[in-house]
Amino acid sequence: MIEEGLREAGFSDIHLLLERNGLVAKLHQLAPDVVLINLENPGRDVLEESFALSRALARPIAMFVDQSDERSISAAVDAGISAYVVDGMRKERIKPVLELAVRRFNAFSRLQTELNEAKSALAERKIVDRAKAVLMKRRNLDEPAAYALLRKQAMDTGRRIAEVAEALVTAEALLGGDE
Amino acid sequence: MSRFRIGFLPLVDAVLPIVAHEYGLAAKEGVSITLIRDPSWATVRDRLIYGQTDASHLLAPLAIATSMGLDRPPVALAAPFMLGLNGNTVTLSNDIAAQIGLDVIGDVTRTGRALADLARARASQGARLRLAVVHRYSSHNYILRYWLAASGCDPDHDVEIVVVPPPFIAESLAMGEIDGSCVGEPWNSVAVAGGHGVIVAATSQIWNRGVEKLLAFRRETLDQRRDEVEALIRALHEAGKIVSDPAQREDVARLLARADYVGQPVELILRALSNEIMLGQGHNATRIRDFLVLHREAANFPWRSQAMWLYSQMVRWSHGALDEQGFDEAAAVFRPDVYRSALAGTGAILPGASAKVEGAIAQPLAVGSHSGRLIMGPDRFFDGGSFDPDRALDYVRSQAK
Numbered sequence: 404m405i406e407e408g409l410r411e412a413g414f415s416d417i418h419l420l421l422e423r424n425g426l427v428a429k430l431h432q433l434a435p436d437v438v439l440i441n442l443e444n445p446g447r448d449v450l451e452e453s454f455a456l457s458r459a460l461a462r463p464i465a466m467f468v469d470q471s472d473e474r475s476i477s478a479a480v481d482a483g484i485s486a487y488v489v490d491g492m493r494k495e496r497i498k499p500v501l502e503l504a505v506r507r508f509n510a511f512s513r514l515q516t517e518l519n520e521a522k523s524a525l526a527e528r529k530i531v532d533r534a535k536a537v538l539m540k541r542r543n544l545d546e547p548a549a550y551a552l553l554r555k556q557a558m559d560t561g562r563r564i565a566e567v568a569e570a571l572v573t574a575e576a577l578l579g580g581d582e
Numbered sequence: 583m584s585r586f587r588i589g590f591l592p593l594v595d596a597v598l599p600i601v602a603h604e605y606g607l608a609a610k611e612g613v614s615i616t617l618i619r620d621p622s623w624a625t626v627r628d629r630l631i632y633g634q635t636d637a638s639h640l641l642a643p644l645a646i647a648t649s650m651g652l653d654r655p656p657v658a659l660a661a662p663f664m665l666g667l668n669g670n671t672v673t674l675s676n677d678i679a680a681q682i683g684l685d686v687i688g689d690v691t692r693t694g695r696a697l698a699d700l701a702r703a704r705a706s707q708g709a710r711l712r713l714a715v716v717h718r719y720s721s722h723n724y725i726l727r728y729w730l731a732a733s734g735c736d737p738d739h740d741v742e743i744v745v746v747p748p749p750f751i752a753e754s755l756a757m758g759e760i761d762g763s764c765v766g767e768p769w770n771s772v773a774v775a776g777g778h779g780v781i782v783a784a785t786s787q788i789w790n791r792g793v794e795k796l797l798a799f800r801r802e803t804l805d806q807r808r809d810e811v812e813a814l815i816r817a818l819h820e821a822g823k824i825v826s827d828p829a830q831r832e833d834v835a836r837l838l839a840r841a842d843y844v845g846q847p848v849e850l851i852l853r854a855l856s857n858e859i860m861l862g863q864g865h866n867a868t869r870i871r872d873f874l875v876l877h878r879e880a881a882n883f884p885w886r887s888q889a890m891w892l893y894s895q896m897v898r899w900s901h902g903a904l905d906e907q908g909f910d911e912a913a914a915v916f917r918p919d920v921y922r923s924a925l926a927g928t929g930a931i932l933p934g935a936s937a938k939v940e941g942a943i944a945q946p947l948a949v950g951s952h953s954g955r956l957i958m959g960p961d962r963f964f965d966g967g968s969f970d971p972d973r974a975l976d977y978v979r980s981q982a983k
Binding site: 424442443444445446447448449450451452455 | 759
């Protein structure tokens with residue numbers, strides 16, 4: 404997604420590195436001007452070590468932040484991206500890259516969050532349905548009454564309905580319902 | 583209720599904030615904790631300095647490096663509470679462990695010499711041993727280097743020290759990407775359980791009271807939310823009592839084992855919590871004294887001399903500049919004043935001094951404290967060295983590089 408956006412914005416020399424192994428060697432070979440990496444990527448410590456080393460060898464890769472960029476870096480971190488930039492790159496060339504990456508990434512994670520929410524709502528609905536079925540059978544209730552009972556129990560104990568439902572279904576399984 | 587978002591890496595020594603949260607100790611102090619797990623120290627640090635978290639489980643040297651701006655513009659951090667001492671091991675691949683001889687386990691001086699001999703031999707053949715640490719600015723890096731240097735090998739030239747995130751240690755040993763590592767638990771035990779490595783030394787054998795993780799805040803946060811920070815410290819101190827109670831150990835291990843915390847088997851997590859380490863697959867557990875000290879003997883007290891010792895090692899390995907001011911800046915990250923003010927009147931042990939000579943205690947020793955009785959256990963370096971914070975520059979100059 405970010406790659407696509409960068410291409411549209413006219414950056415053509417883009418390499419996507421997916422493997423954990425050999426990351427540093429690959430970077431040396433590519434000698435990129437900018438490295439964008441997901442904050443969730445466990446390789447970040449490895450990457451920073453290689454930057455620290457190459458600086459010791461006087462190869463000018465530096466981490467992005469001079470103080471004036473605080474806000475754009477902060478936005479990047481919020482979006483889940485970390486950026487490293489070759490020292491001496493002009494800031495006005497970097498900013499659009501980073502801002503574009505942030506916009507794309509934000510859009511992507513919004514989609515993902517919505518998807519996750521939808522998934523967990525579905526799972527909760529299922530467990531509540533099963534708990535209702537247990538109550539209807541065991542206590543001879545109709546569906547609205549079973550739901551009301553779950554809801555009351557949730558309110559009385561300060562838990563969510565799905566949690567109460569899950570506890571009930573687990574208990575039923577343990578105590579030997581005939582499911 | 584005041585809220586603290588706390589970043590952490592999946593390690594046994596993240597236990598105090600987790601217990602403070604899960605046992606309701608934070609709530610009792612009017613504080614709520616949200617724990618945020620990350621896979622790299624760089625990300626834990628970035629979330630902290632850019633305000634996505636309010637506090638974090640952090641490598642002590644990384645807190646110092648961040649405050650001093652060694653890699654990036656400085657962001658002042660403050661550490662009023664330590665999360666534990668030691669708890670790391672040196673784990674070698676089966677092949678290398680066999681080459682240095684398993685009979686030397688237990689005597690860290692002999693193990694160190696054997697490893698140093700092998701390292702030099704390999705270096706002269708142009709095939710340096712590759713050893714992993716978790717981060718450039720980590721106690722793991724500095725303790726490993728201290729050990730190797732004192733054992734007669736040059737960590738900058740005779741071996742290659744690389745960075746590998748702890749969860750990948752087992753895999754990296756198995757694939758032959760590295761010959762050994764120095765990381766925290768449970769990741770060594772995971773490597774041992776998988777048959778991928780052998781533990782040959784615990785860092786507690788190298789420095790009996792080695793400074794390790796701390797709870798870091800931005801100094802700005804500490805100043806603005808001082809009362810809330812102190813309440814959080816009290817909750818963490820209470821958590822220390824729970825984790826040092828053998829009767830509660832299993833429950834604590836089960837909690838840490840959860841997928842949202844460390845996500846590894848209970849029996850592997852229990853090893854560090856009980857100081858009973860299985861050195862190799864099929865071995866019996868070995869009791870290692872002071873393997874991981876999470877609370878007792880005022881282990882949570884931020885001794886400024888420990889920050890200064892770390893800085894001495896940063897200078898030694900060219901990560902920092904040799905000057906008096908550097909030592910002062912490093913020491914200023916540790917905030918014993920906040921620790922004392924948070925715990926005054928709670929019955930907690932409050933050491934009277936803020937710095938001590940590191941490595942000077944050979945036998946348990948009673949030392950001065952404002953309240954409570956403090957008996958300090960041995961804090962020796964394995965080579966008998968000691969660090970006097972009043973003579974820090976001399977110490978650095980005297981150390982072989």
